[in-house]
Amino acid sequence: MRTVQRDLFVLSSLLLLGTLALTGCTPEPAPPAPQASETSAPTDSPVFASDEEALAAATEAYAAYLAAGDEAEESGSPSRELFLSLSSGEAHRQDLSVAASFDDQGWKQVGSTSFDSMAIQSTKITVDGGWEIKVYVCLDVTKSDIVDSSGTSVSKTDRPLRLPLEVAFIGTEQSSNYLQIAESRVWSGSNFC
Incomplete structure (x- = not known):
């Protein structure tokens, strides 16, 4: 996976974490057990050969995204641009908003984020011929923090450190490894x- 893609992926996650850390948002009760993936394709070919293959692709993409977010620096830097290239649509708009807020406040994310317990919710071919993977994942921010320009934490002390997320990934035939x-x-x- 490209370095830019990884950096953007991480920045997006960090932005979500920053938003949650500042708002004190706590997740509601757990999701239902993951269901077998549903493939709704306009053709007979499956999106992935198996759920295991889809899960492996999503795992690799999410790890790259978090790593890029951990390394993302100030606006205009190559690491920030890389991170932002790993998201699109709603997630990209969210990443841009959080990044702008961090820049305005002089905040940055320090440490590293991780995840576990990723499970496929669904896979499908989209109307435009691309594909989508939705997963449930536990984001772990125990080894990261949001600090101001003096290095003082701005995160709420009672912020959730493990967050249950629903994450959607998209890809196209032309970018099967992306x-x-x-x-x-x-x-x-x-x-x-």
């Missing part, structure tokens, strides 16, 4: 983390 995050939101059901 997934972008299209959506990332705190799961509104039971906390499965």
